Amino acid sequence: MNLKPILIAAALGLSAALAGCTSMGPAHIFSSDYGSVKDAGYQLPSIPISKVPRQYHRQIVSFETKEKPGTIIVDTREKFLYFVMEDGKAMRYGIGVGREGFEWAGTARIAMKREWPTWTPPRAMIGRQPELAKWAGGMPPGTSNPLGARALYLFNKGGDTGYRLHGTPEWNSIGKAMSSGCIRLINQDIIDLYNRAEVGAKVIVKR
Template structure:
């Protein structure tokens, strides 16, 4: 009888974990990457089954002295943490700067934009002359490198030139491919955008 009761409890625990997409200490949002309409744009489904499990949006245990609302970017492990308090954070997989474009420091979110215009900096145009046609800005859209949202990072010197932004290139998450900006999957940057406030602290490790 005791074994039967244990089996029932175990089965219930397993079914609950599967239904809630959760694991011990975390909640996984695997089902949140489907197609969606946003500001008139039709974002396609992300083939999340092709994205490593660890890079999918999830609530994790996170011990920090930083106050809720702070963003901590772990460039080495390709994670971005949004501190929620209570020893937890929302964790997102990210793409980071390739070799020679890494950076670290503390900044704040000064501007938030939905479906932003992308303007390549002059140094990038010099490296890639084919981008000169976008010197006046690339219109928002599904192929825009900033994706569905952008959070503009400023420091004591003003605009750092770096952004936390979406990207149509979901397969770049977990890799070092950018020119220094931190990129997220579009569905993830929309989620992060809705959580963050102008003035929020951003720490890049």
């Protein structure tokens, strides 16, 4: 009996099976979701996602925590935001965080959600950057607005923390410490998170 054709067929079958397995991996990395998006009359530009390190692309990862699904956990050291899901999984997003002197940590809750929010620079920020005084009454929504396409407003027992989870037009700041303390995500990612997160959700920010 000539075993060569059988062995070749088996090898091809194994190769196809392995190819099927590996093709499942990238299905959990949403690198193709950063194209141009029309949203509420605004045209978000596409993101050159190949220039963003792969670990900061939106993806589903294994994530063990005692926190219930729907909780948001922010790891400012690793520059990741996790939206806790069922079955030991989380949706992970790359983030930009507060620069030196503007870091923060703690527990809060989402008190409000806003699409295409108005941005009002805090008085202290205007003091540091007087050119922002023209926006003291609020900067209108738009693709150049620092809060981007969505904002989640964080409150604790003392009220408004002043911190937000929000979008940003500055995609190249993801994975870096450049903000004034808020947690920023690529606009396409904050839209995804906004659609998942609920008002009242617990947010844990770790340093």
